[in-house]
Amino acid sequence: MKNFFKKLGEKIKANKKKTVVISVVAFVTVCVVITVCCLSAFLFNRFATGYVPTDEQLAAAKGQYKRVVIIGVDGVGDFFSKSYTPNFDTMFSDKVVNGTQINASVTYTGTALYPTISCENWTSMFHGVRPVYHGFIFRDTNQRVENGEQANEEYPSFVKLFLDQNPEGKVLSVCTWRGVNNGIIEENDRITKYNSYPNDIYQFLENYDPVTKTAANVMTVVDESEEATANTTIYDNIPGIEGELYDYISNQVKMYGYADETIEMRDAMTMQRVIAETVNNPDKYQIAYMHLDQVDHAGHSFGYGKPGYVNAVSRVDMLIGRMYAAYETAGMLEDTLFILCTDHGHRLPGGHKNHGKNTKLEVNVTFAIAGKTVKSGTPGKFINDDLAPIVAYALGVKGCDKWQGKVPYNMFTLLG
Numbered sequence: 001m002k003n004f005f006k007k008l009g010e011k012i013k014a015n016k017k018k019t020v021v022i023s024v025v026a027f028v029t030v031c032v033v034i035t036v037c038c039l040s041a042f043l044f045n046r047f048a049t050g051y052v053p054t055d056e057q058l059a060a061a062k063g064q065y066k067r068v069v070i071i072g073v074d075g076v077g078d079f080f081s082k083s084y085t086p087n088f089d090t091m092f093s094d095k096v097v098n099g100t101q102i103n104a105s106v107t108y109t110g111t112a113l114y115p116t117i118s119c120e121n122w123t124s125m126f127h128g129v130r131p132v133y134h135g136f137i138f139r140d141t142n143q144r145v146e147n148g149e150q151a152n153e154e155y156p157s158f159v160k161l162f163l164d165q166n167p168e169g170k171v172l173s174v175c176t177w178r179g180v181n182n183g184i185i186e187e188n189d190r191i192t193k194y195n196s197y198p199n200d201i202y203q204f205l206e207n208y209d210p211v212t213k214t215a216a217n218v219m220t221v222v223d224e225s226e227e228a229t230a231n232t233t234i235y236d237n238i239p240g241i242e243g244e245l246y247d248y249i250s251n252q253v254k255m256y257g258y259a260d261e262t263i264e265m266r267d268a269m270t271m272q273r274v275i276a277e278t279v280n281n282p283d284k285y286q287i288a289y290m291h292l293d294q295v296d297h298a299g300h301s302f303g304y305g306k307p308g309y310v311n312a313v314s315r316v317d318m319l320i321g322r323m324y325a326a327y328e329t330a331g332m333l334e335d336t337l338f339i340l341c342t343d344h345g346h347r348l349p350g351g352h353k354n355h356g357k358n359t360k361l362e363v364n365v366t367f368a369i370a371g372k373t374v375k376s377g378t379p380g381k382f383i384n385d386d387l388a389p390i391v392a393y394a395l396g397v398k399g400c401d402k403w404q405g406k407v408p409y410n411m412f413t414l415l416g
């Protein structure tokens with residue numbers, strides 16, 4: 001034995017160079033294997049799993065809903081699970097409405113795509129692919145879509161596919177953050193787009209009559225285009241709504257201060273316009289999208305979970321309640337599929353109040369869906385680029401073969 005070790009020692013000495021090389025190679029190999037394993041675990045968590053509906057499944061889904069309403073809440077992450085949001089809870093709960101069973105499926109641990117920036121994620125949500133594919137990644141992406149730059153057209157949005165496959169179809173999109181309307185959703189004559197701008201708020205405040213609690217002929221011109229029609233009082237059919245809204249918001253502002261000078265009012269206008277347009281013309285739009293932006297602004301101003309952030313979520317919840325009440329009164333709950341989604345959360349306050357990185361609170365997202373073909377409970381893994389296949393499926397629209405998103409498991413009754 002002694003001899004054996006002696007010989008081995010001599011051998012090693014003789015082959016010192018070789019041993020060092022072998023050791024280095026072995027070490028590097030182990031490092032590479034570990035890195036690949038970690039990276040794929042990280043990446044695979046971001047690859048969608050779920051269904052690509054067959055033609056038969058799409059045919060069965062078609063006609064189930066008169067409309068899909070998508071409430072996009074920027075920057076709220078998982079915070080609906082941590083706030084008092086009675087209206088969100090009502091909208092996304094199981095219930096029977098006029099004899100129709102409506103179910104809800106909710107998760108607070110959906111996954112935002114990296115980087116956790118608005119443009120990257122909203123584009124993935126509409127176009128069904130990860131940022132590196134749709135082409136908006138890093139480098140001033142939010143400004144680029146605001147300025148009208150379009151996503152890679154190889155990956156059409158669910159809006160475009162819906163319009164292509166439904167020649168009579170119409171879409172409404174009302175945004176507090178103009179990026180979605182200006183760049184993310186493709187242009188089409190059958191999409192009505194509005195961006196809610198501060199100018200309209202000032203007009204509203206100037207013309208507000210505290211006695212009648214109305215501001216008739218004012219909350220109208222939100223459309224930036226030249227054809228925007230002034231003096232069409234689309235809000236007339238919902239009596240008293242402007243007054244209540246004004247009182248609520250001005251009280252909130254008095255109590256808690258602003259996150260941003262007019263962001264609360266702009267969000268309120270965004271919601272009001274979607275309610276008014278869809279309730280007054282219930283058969284007109286099959287997709288109604290809205291983008292609410294105050295929670296993200298509050299995240300940048302106050303930080304995730306701080307009182308100003310909590311209040312922003314509560315104000316958004318109030319707006320959700322207005323929509324639910326209006327749809328209930330109009331008898332529209334049964335034939336609507338409601339979706340609430342968000343692009344990303346916010347980093348814990350401490351340093352710079354922002355998002356864009358990969359921390360849990362930035363990555364975790366709320367996804368909630370309620371309708372008569374929804375399976376009650378919690379869906380399988382949801383990733384932001386699943387939104388496009390989900391909406392397409394719900395409307396019986398064939399998705400794009402190149403989409404990476406899928407319809408998550410356990411979300412719809414008819415998919416098993």
Ligand SMILES: [Zn+2]
Nearest residue numbers: 074075118343
């Ligand atoms: Zn955002």
Ligand SMILES: [Zn+2]
Nearest residue numbers: 075296300355
């Ligand atoms: Zn932000």
